[in-house]
Amino acid sequence: MQSPNTSSRITAVLIALFVVFLWATSWVLIKIGLEHIPALTFAGLRYSLAFMVLLPGLFLTRNHPGLRTLPKQSWIKLIFLGLLLYTITQGSVFLALAYLPAVTVNLLWSFSTIAVALIGIRFLGEQPTSLQWIGVVLATLGALIYFYPVSFPSNYQIGIIVSVIGVLANAGASILGRDINRSGKIPPLIVTVISMGIGSIALLTTGISLQGITNIGLQGWAIIAWLAVVNTALAFTLWNLTLRTLSATESSVINGTMLIWIPILAVIFLGEHIKTREIIGLIIAGLGILLVQIRRIHRLDQ
Numbered sequence: 447m448q449s450p451n452t453s454s455r456i457t458a459v460l461i462a463l464f465v466v467f468l469w470a471t472s473w474v475l476i477k478i479g480l481e482h483i484p485a486l487t488f489a490g491l492r493y494s495l496a497f498m499v500l501l502p503g504l505f506l507t508r509n510h511p512g513l514r515t516l517p518k519q520s521w522i523k524l525i526f527l528g529l530l531l532y533t534i535t536q537g538s539v540f541l542a543l544a545y546l547p548a549v550t551v552n553l554l555w556s557f558s559t560i561a562v563a564l565i566g567i568r569f570l571g572e573q574p575t576s577l578q579w580i581g582v583v584l585a586t587l588g589a590l591i592y593f594y595p596v597s598f599p600s601n602y603q604i605g606i607i608v609s610v611i612g613v614l615a616n617a618g619a620s621i622l623g624r625d626i627n628r629s630g631k632i633p634p635l636i637v638t639v640i641s642m643g644i645g646s647i648a649l650l651t652t653g654i655s656l657q658g659i660t661n662i663g664l665q666g667w668a669i670i671a672w673l674a675v676v677n678t679a680l681a682f683t684l685w686n687l688t689l690r691t692l693s694a695t696e697s698s699v700i701n702g703t704m705l706i707w708i709p710i711l712a713v714i715f716l717g718e719h720i721k722t723r724e725i726i727g728l729i730i731a732g733l734g735i736l737l738v739q740i741r742r743i744h745r746l747d748q
Contacts, residue, residue: 458691462700464683465688470651470707472677473548474715479669480544484657488670489540490650493532495674497643500682504639513636523626524640531619532645533652538612545605548712549720553592553728554609556705559735560585561617574738588731592724635728698739705732 479488516524542551560582563574574582626637662670689697709728712718722726 458688459696459700461684462688462692462697463703465685466701466703467614467707468486468677468681468744470704470711473543473552473708474711475669475673475677476540476543477548477674477712479666480540481659483662483666483670484660485540485544485678486537486649486653486705487657487659488653489536489648490653491670492673492678493536493646494681495670496678497639497646498677499679500639500642504635513640516632516636518624520632523622524632524637525644526639527619527622527626528641528645529648530615530622530645532642533648534615534693535612535619536645536650537556537649538608538615542609542612545601545608547718548710548716549718550592551605551609552705552708552712553589553731554606555590555613555616556735557585557733558613558616558620559738561613562620563738565617565621578738581734581739583735584697584734585731586734587731588734590727591730592727594723594727595734634686635708668745699736702732702736702739705735 458529483491485514539551539555542554546554563578564583567573623637626632627634692700705728709718709720713720
């Protein structure tokens with residue numbers, strides 16, 4: 447018979463896998479929605495709605511009194527986190543998916559882990575180990591194999607440039623988010639809801655200003671609602687529940703399965719084609735990215 451601890455750990459693993467699968471389906475739904483909805487407006491609507499869904503939860507818990515006591519410096523950090531994590535990063539994801547296949551964007555976005563490790567040298571004083579440098583080399587080699595021969599049409603070039611901007615913004619948000627959460631002064635729910643509110647409103651405003659709102663239609667609104675309520679608000683809540691049981695290492699490895707799920711879903715539902723060379727590149731890059739994470743997430747488990 448399984449012990450209660452073993453049973454709860456298995457349950458947490460299954461829930462975490464389900465959440466990651468939900469997040470992987472987001473890329474498919476975004477690609478479908480982009481056929482009728484402008485990218486930045488689409489992203490702004492998703493996260494603004496998710497913010498409105500999460501906001502009541504903030505006031506139904508004991509977290510909201512902390513809002514009144516937040517110092518000015520904390521508000522500044524939350525504003526920057528929101529702009530980096532949602533306005534720039536998520537806006538870049540949607541824009542990149544408008545120009546590139548989901549599998550390609552997924553590979554490029556996985557390099558956020560490497561960017562965090564390299565930026566961490568300067569801002570966190572975290573020196574990469576020899577194993578992590580090997581991981582960087584493997585991930586780069588995998589990307590070169592995937593993209594070989596390196597020759598892109600103009601729309602791919604735009605998508606890659608947007609992806610690089612998004613990866614750097616995501617890395618910066620990870621560093622800033624770690625700094626905010628490491629202090630332990632602001633409850634995680636406040637960090638998430640406030641940064642999402644600030645970032646999503648800025649993103650939606652930018653999207654409407656630059657791209658406007660087209661006739662979204664019933665399917666479009668259904669996709670936006672699903673992404674906001676299920677793949678963002680619900681998935682975020684479930685993921686936080688699993689973090690009470692799983693170690694940082696386990697959570698990181700499970701989250702890394704998106705590199706597997708997204709290509710599978712893209713082939714099945716989007717009709718994207720993956721060559722044998724590209725599969726080899728994805729595997730090598732995935733192994734390299736896992737090696738980069740090992741030391742960092744091991745420290746979090748101590």
